[in-house]
Amino acid sequence: MARTFRLSIAPVSGVVSRRAAAVCAVLVPLVGLAFVLEIATGDFPLPVADAIAALTGTTDAATAFIVHSLRLPRALVGLLAGAAFGLSGALFQALTRNPLASPDIIGVTQGAGLAAVAGILLGVGGGLALSTVALIGGVTSAVAAYALAWRRGTTSYRIVLVGIGIAALCASVTNYLLLKGNIYQTQQALHWLVGNLSGRGWQHVRPLAVAVAVLVPLALLLHRWLLDLQLGDDVARGLGVPVQRARLGVLLAGVGLVAVATAAAGPVGFVALTAPQIARRLVRTPAPPLVAAALTGALLVLAADLVAREAIPGTELPVGVVTGALGGPYLLWLLARVNRVGSRG
């Protein structure tokens, strides 16, 4: 059986890998299951049937309140932020041809973290204001990385090098601020810096949903250029790809996704790094598959949040602690594997 099939709904046509289609067909129901469980779980556990009933609007007022006001926004932030982290990581790894790359390396996360911590110390409350400050911080550091890497055009390599410098700078200023702040502010800042889904409401969902609705299609459209860019700048240009514009587009989509996701959920660790690699192994493609990476990211964040809420009875851990605990060992395994089999991560 051929590994790919041609998908054609005139005038649209493309080639789809059978394995990618199969993997997505398995991931979608799993994400749906995690989403429903995320809604059913909490201080007042709901039967799964009631959770589904609440989503479809056929339930009593009390359950409807719990689901619509408390649980649904949280689950949606987990779903959308997870997908955004996963997709963004896939874009960065494909662009840099480096399985260990993630949006962190160009300073988006650290820039958002610095802005958020500064905001907390300056008395910016939680919620939308803090998200906006984080968003501005993340985008600013990414723009700075791109601008400083510009020398009659850019290369992915130079963007990464400059980004590492900016990330280090932001991280050290963040640490300084944490040392200067009082204990309450510092604790609030650390809660944010770990990545957290608790207390997320519709004000977090709306901007995230809008950004995801715009940037995900953009990323999928850019996929064609991304495949050519992976052959190297010269080959891509020879194939008629406007290399600088294509790279800028991919960076915009990747930075935008990670910045809005970080603004909503905080810098949830390791999702952007690991989700594309898990997806890549499932689909068995050389480049991280975009849709599968987004679904894996969503599943990872939702599953990690379920663990974070249920692991220690009576205590709710921030989701970032769990993704880190799951992602850390995975990263070590990945590194060991890269060392063993050479460059083929």
Next chain:
Amino acid sequence: MNLRANKVRLCYDDRTVVDDLDLVVPQGRVTVVVGANGSGKSTLLRGLSRLLKPAAGAVYLDGRAIHTMPTRQVARSVGILPQSPVAPDGITVHDLVRRGRSPHQTWWRQWSPADEAAVTAALEATSTTEYADRPVDELSGGQRQRAWIAMALAQQTAVLLLDEPTTHLDLAHQIDVLDLITDLNREQGRTVVLVLHDLNLACRYADHLVAMRAGRIVAEGPPGAAVTADLVDTVFALRCQVITDPVSGTPLVLPYGRHHTLTPEGTP
């Protein structure tokens, strides 16, 4: 497709590599560019393929300045294979060759029967069909080069520019790749421009030879007429004898070194 360079100056930052160069690429023929390291051969190819924008002058494709044309339109007429391209880890030959169809695709029509036919034909022409499903990085150097040439073929351009397609290949594979390129030229009528290091193979496979020194063309024409001992001395700063290759009837350059020379320099 008529490709020519008119008073082209090519620079990297402030360093001028090629200056005031005129070249008309003969249509439907194999042109081979030779010259010492750093003489501007690869730079010229990058200029001809609009990878490098001329600081002065212009490259014209059918009378239109190549840098004013949409890059995708150029990509449907001129294919370029840079020197030693690196394939992403794990990409299969088939997937690589499919990328050659990129300039023929649109956002909505990403795969057509014409794409399929072009890829199949490119795999067959380069005899890579049998390992189409294998990762490029697991192939031998010769097979890998064939896969990249197949990608350039799938692009279905009238002009094909290849920068040292035989580097890192053993002699048998060099002959193999150059024979393949000649087949493509003769059977499909494609205009080919090659950069080659080996002067003798260049003489054998070129219809039109271009010799460069310090960013300028010092001689061009059919190898039999253009290649003389004086030219080799000018281009490579190397004394030699030029005899007729008994196998191909083309010029064969026999260099003098400081050692292992039976006849003194200058005696025929």
